[in-house]
Amino acid sequence: MKKEANRELHASIIKDKLDIRRIIDEMISQSEEEGALVMFLGFVKGVVDGVKVMKLKFEAYEPLASNKLAEIVRQESKGCKDVRVFHRVGELNPRDPIIYIFVSAKDRHTAFETAKRLLERAKHEVPIFKLEVREDGEYWVVGDNRRVKRSELGSEKRM
Numbered sequence: 001m002k003k004e005a006n007r008e009l010h011a012s013i014i015k016d017k018l019d020i021r022r023i024i025d026e027m028i029s030q031s032e033e034e035g036a037l038v039m040f041l042g043f044v045k046g047v048v049d050g051v052k053v054m055k056l057k058f059e060a061y062e063p064l065a066s067n068k069l070a071e072i073v074r075q076e077s078k079g080c081k082d083v084r085v086f087h088r089v090g091e092l093n094p095r096d097p098i099i100y101i102f103v104s105a106k107d108r109h110t111a112f113e114t115a116k117r118l119l120e121r122a123k124h125e126v127p128i129f130k131l132e133v134r135e136d137g138e139y140w141v142v143g144d145n146r147r148v149k150r151s152e153l154g155s156e157k158r159m
Helices: 020-029 064-076 108-125
Strands: 008-014 036-043 051-060 080-088 090-092 097-105 128-134 137-143 146-149
Touching (some): 064 080, 064 108, 080 108
């Protein structure tokens, strides 16, 4: 955790699930002037395009992924007391958490808007690669709802 001018800023690439309750309790206990805490949790879908998802494999290009996530948190945390973003890697099953975003601010508008910006930037800028394993094959997730069948890329190397 990094303290910066009486603020907590944290960004991590992680393998395991988090204790959400512990983080929320800790953030609230450190609040003085803040009255809002927004938490976003993204998780693995069980069905995509009507097809069952078996797992989602995440691989981060390190240390670039960690550095980029930390840079995004620094840039987007203005006006917030405590910002924490965690993105998981490894093989995840449907309903497993993927990304956790916690934002504490004086007001709900700042907290919600900051969380939204953090999520969008993390999804589009952090070099974390997603391979979706489904009943109908394996697909690289290359953008918002865009999938490319692995076999169409000409490389059958297993992730």
